Amino acid sequence: EAGVVQSPRYKIIEKKQPVAFWCNPISGHNTLYWYLQNLGQGPELLIRYENEEAVDDSQLPKDRFSAERLKGVDSTLKIQPAELGDSAVYLCASSLDAGDRAYNEQFFGPGTRLTVL
């Protein structure tokens, strides 16, 4: 079974430029997450989708970040314009949430490492 796919793996841009990251979750997974991981830190949730609905975007800086999951499958995270402080790894994860709170395994993709110069 294919895992979570993310592209690109690495991206270098100059500040004030736009950038977009793409994620394809594990087939059949209804919930998709975007995380930000700064160097030396753990992942921090940016946004969570249940199917095509963003059910938790409280941590997404909406002035410059946007995300979409139009058909409830793959998703795109965009930054416009990028700032120096946006340099980080952007992780996508997915899970199959069937209402059973006892099991909440999230499967992570390899991430996109963004460097803003």
Next chain:
Amino acid sequence: DQQVKQNSPSLSVQEGRISILNCDYTNSMFDYFLWYKKYPAEGPTFLISISSIKDKNEDGRFTVFLNKSAKHLSLHIVPSQPGDSAVYFCAASSAYSGAGSYQLTFGKGTKLSVIP
């Protein structure tokens, strides 16, 4: 304020010995705890979890212990193998955080090095 704390940034252990990774949390609403393992240039992978109704969960060489009164959990790896060398993240979630009920709060991670 960090709600999940891993106070040891790194740990070195001899192959065959026990590795003990520690995690403390401050939010008493957390009711489910997970450990993730991360190799360089890869995403975190799920390792083991424990519900707050238990105090121990074991899976092969990996055991997680939960002390709710101390708000502390630990991951034991016995015996440690060189392939266990990775960054280990402790994470916690709560059923009571409303729209974020599936939100995982991660610690900063502990880098484990198992020396052959």
